[in-house]
Amino acid sequence: MDTFALDERLARDSELLVHLGLCQLRLIKDSRWPWLVLVPKRPGISEVFDLTPLDQAVLTFEQNTVAAALKSVTGATKINIAAIGNIVRQLHVHVIARTEGDANWPGPVWGHGTAVPYGEDKRHVFQHKILEAIHS
C-alpha cells in the first residue's frame, strides 16, 4: 500500500501548522494574504471526488472549521476556498482570507505577483491565533 508523501512544491511553499484528523493544515509562505492549505493525508489523490465518501465528509468538516476560524481571526471580507491543482496535482484545498483592497482584490490570488515572506514575529502571532481559534 502506498504511503502519503507531501508534494515537494507544497513542502517548499508552505509550512506545517498542525495535523488534523484527515489533513495537514499548512500556512503558505506569503504574507500578502492570510492563506492556509489543507492537504488530505491520502496517497495518489488529485480530485476531491476520488476520496472515499467518508473522507469527503471529513474534508468538508475540517475545511469549514478552518475557514470559520480564519474569518474570525482576520475579520476578512470574504473567505476564498478552492481546490484547483492545475500545477501541483496532489489534492490540496486553499483557504484564503480576502479583504477589500488587498493585493489583486477582487481578483484571485493564484499566479499574482511574487510571494512576500512573513517576518518571524508576524508569523508566530498569526499561527498562534489560528490554532487557538480552530481548537476553541
Next chain:
Amino acid sequence: MDTFALDERLARDSELLVHLGLCQLRLIKDSRWPWLVLVPKRPGISEVFDLTPLDQAVLTFEQNTVAAALKSVTGATKINIAAIGNIVRQLHVHVIARTEGDANWPGPVWGHGTAVPYGEDKRHVFQHKILEAIHS
C-alpha cells in the same frame, strides 16, 4: 422568513440546467471552458460555513457528484472547484473542467479575458451529456 432569490449577476451570466436537492445547477455562458456553478437555494448565505452542517454535507455531495460527471463528460486534465465570491456575495461554487492548453492554462479562469458565447447546438449537446452523467 426570507426566501431565496438568485443574484442578478449570476442570473445574467449563467443559465439553469437543473434543480438538485439543495442547489441550482447552472451553466456559465462562456464556451472557453466547461464551467458549471452550484448555487445553494438558501437566502442570505455568503460563506460555506454559514450553511447548516446538514446543508454543508449535501453541498459536498452535490458538488462532488457534479465534478465527477463533468470530468467523465469532458475528459478534463483537472477539475477546479472553488467558492470565491469576492464580487458576487451570494454563495456559489464553481466547478470547471480544465484541460492542458486551454485559455489561461494553468492559471485560473476568473477575471481572464472576455466570455465567448456558446452556439446553440454546442450548448445543447453539452447540457444533455452533463445531465445524463449526473443522473447515471
